[in-house]
Amino acid sequence: MVEKLYYGFDKEPADFCLNGELLECKVMISGDTIVENDKFAFQCGKLNLNHGSFLCSNVVSSGKTIAIINMISMEENFFTKEKVEFIESLINAFSPFASTLNLIEINKELSLKDSLTNLYNRRYIIEFFTKEIGKAKRLDYNIGVLVIDVDNFKKLNDTYGHLVGDLCLKKVSNVFLNSVREMDIVGRWGGEEFIVILPGSDEESTYQIAERIRKKVSSEVIFTPDNKILNITVSIGMAVYPKDGDNLDDLIKVADEKLYQAKKSGKNLTIR
Numbered sequence: 363m364v365e366k367l368y369y370g371f372d373k374e375p376a377d378f379c380l381n382g383e384l385l386e387c388k389v390m391i392s393g394d395t396i397v398e399n400d401k402f403a404f405q406c407g408k409l410n411l412n413h414g415s416f417l418c419s420n421v422v423s424s425g426k427t428i429a430i431i432n433m434i435s436m437e438e439n440f441f442t443k444e445k446v447e448f449i450e451s452l453i454n455a456f457s458p459f460a461s462t463l464n465l466i467e468i469n470k471e472l473s474l475k476d477s478l479t480n481l482y483n484r485r486y487i488i489e490f491f492t493k494e495i496g497k498a499k500r501l502d503y504n505i506g507v508l509v510i511d512v513d514n515f516k517k518l519n520d521t522y523g524h525l526v527g528d529l530c531l532k533k534v535s536n537v538f539l540n541s542v543r544e545m546d547i548v549g550r551w552g553g554e555e556f557i558v559i560l561p562g563s564d565e566e567s568t569y570q571i572a573e574r575i576r577k578k579v580s581s582e583v584i585f586t587p588d589n590k591i592l593n594i595t596v597s598i599g600m601a602v603y604p605k606d607g608d609n610l611d612d613l614i615k616v617a618d619e620k621l622y623q624a625k626k627s628g629k630n631l632t633i634r
Contacts, residue, residue: 396418422457510538512531546558597624598621
């Protein structure tokens with residue numbers, strides 16, 4: 363569940379609720395609507411509010427809670443029996459539509475992700491960069507681009523099989539995600555080649571992020587079915603907008619050339 367809408371009161375209390383442990387939520391556990399009409403009688407440990415009345419109810423579809431609705435009033439005794447029944451009837455009417463919207467969001471997310479690594483796919487990278495470069499042109503900032511290739515991947519795949527190869531790709535993907543900033547986008551460009559988009563990064567900061575990725579990957583190992591330990595390394599080429607190009611194709615071309623130099627120079631390198 364993700365917060366979508368706040369209306370009429372400060373969102374901070376709801377943030378606290380959503381950031382808490384949802385498995386402790388009485389509404390989720392019981393499935394019942396909780397109503398408190400006295401501010402001194404609040405029983406919810408997540409929302410200790412100085413308001414008159416409080417209602418919390420869950421939206422259920424196909425037996426699963428898909429959303430939680432909080433309503434708060436400054437007035438005491440606001441949520442009468444009639445109002446609660448009316449609210450619950452609206453929720454019951456709304457839940458099938460909410461479930462459909464939820465499925466649409468899930469399918470949209472899946473269509474933009476690589477099924478093996480859960481990184482963004484080529485389609486999303488292109489869409490994201492198109493929007494990002496438009497903003498960069500208006501606001502005058504840099505964008506760093508990294509093209510990353512797993513060293514000796516074909517040999518690993520041929521020698522130990524696709525299961526080990528897939529494990530390797532998942533392992534490096536996790537390293538990439540844990541090495542970048544929240545604003546950065548990591549995608550699988552194809553095969554064992556990956557791309558990282560770094561909004562606002564100049565040449566030096568792009569290089570520093572690339573080196574952080576490279577060093578973290580080189581410290582990782584994977585185990586084969588016969589318990590052999592394999593080290594993983596990557597080679598990285600980089601480019602920076604606008605210095606190296608003003609569109610994604612040109613930037614990737616420059617980064618690919620640097621990647622080729624890294625491979626030719628012994629691998630496990632970043633070429634800037």
